[in-house]
Amino acid sequence: MKARTKSTLKKFAEEQKTRTCSRLAAEKCGKDGPVGTACCSRIKADPRVVGGFRVLGALDDFGRERLSKHYFMRDFLYSEISQVHGIPNVPEDADLAVKAGKALCRNLLEPLRHVFGHVTIRSAFRSASVNGFCNCHNMNCSSNKASYANHIWDHRDGDGFMGATACIVIPWFADWMNEKQGRDWRVLAWFIHNHLPYSEMVFFIEHAAVNLTWRGDPDDAAQDGDVLEFDGSRGSISWRSEPRRYVKSFQEPKGLLIKNGELKGHAPNDHYDDCLRDLCSDRPALSDYLKVLQAAKTEEDERFGRLV
Template identity: 50%
Template sequence: MRKPETIKALEELGRVQLSKSFFMREFLYSEISQVKKIPNIPDDPELAILAGKNLCEHVLEPIQHALGRISIRSAFRSCEVNQIGSETKENCSTNDKNYAEHIWDAKDKHGFMGATACIIVTSFIPYYEQTNDWITLAWWIHDHINAYANMTFFPIYAAFNINWNENLEYEKFIYSYVENPHSGKSSGYLTKKGMENFEGSHEDFYREWIGQIHPVS
């Protein structure tokens, strides 16, 4: 598939079904694209589709199946859109750091493909607004979604970037820009390979919340 240059071609790209619940179109929206009037279209649609399918099938679908509807906050960015976002400090890393992350249609420096989406788990919003405890959700995903490569949490609605990467040796981590309610740290790593809390079950952190959304009859 070539880079779309007509409305019809872009419609066809948008209709590509990435998984049972997700289509390419919902991952193409970008506020930067809208305001700066830069089309957010992949230069390599086939690579973007392949990376997106893996993200959706192995990460997003399992989360939605278990926890209910997820909302896509930000996902694919073209190199041009991301570059502008980085230059104008719109919470975008440089292109080099975003290859195989938000830039789905370019492989990372090690030659691996990947894809990131910033999502909100709708069922988690009430609990988060009451507790400000994003760690509950982070540990649930860490324990149940083996295919995630990294997560980064943000303050509003506990939205978070979640990445899939084809590199099976990826140094998995969870990072946050939200205060850790258990330690009081303003930001930093919740866990990563090599930390003592990386392995084992973390059910104590999310048992109460899971009981609220999936009560035992």
């Protein structure tokens, strides 16, 4: 990424705070009266120039940032709210957004892709401006504070950790789940819980879509390295997360499954074993890979146990 890309995006993102919703400028929300810029005001796209460099060029450069072997930053930037309401989905801290995105891809998305095949990204990065507008208008977004190190990748959370969330759908699993009555989202939840260093999972109604979050120390060198090596292979396992270990669902059966790593819902059942058998039936080497993942996850869980 070019040096001027980061500064240009930061300046442009800061400008949007005062042009979208006055609430983001620590003022009373515009929807309650004509204070500052009204929340519902539409921003017209314009070819703005910030610091002598066109924002479009900076965004183009930012989108080309490679996060792992199979993912680029552009894969995570689309937002319907951003598109419809004309609020650019631009990071204030491009470096932190990229670093958190690399960790998400390395630790969660690439291993899932290695096991299940294609992973569809439904939504992921949100700028503070986009998320704040969404929350302000009750569009199913948490507050900015709650979304830091979650959907807002370019801000640390209140504990100083970085993090990144992507809402994903795994087509193989969605099809497998619908093939037989009784299969549901819990099979995927238990698979991720047993094999990967997630922080949070929140499941939704359609296709077992899940908000999947990774959270960790932004200064941890374990997350550095050549992105081409972030490919889901055994050699890419380098976990040091700071997880919340929290799983819940809005899909039936609704409710809390895991909190602080402790079981609050149903344990794995026969459908879970069926899923593992179906995954490995024509891929003998996958069974060995899953054992490696599970061993690494067990070690990570022991470290997590000492944290809590």
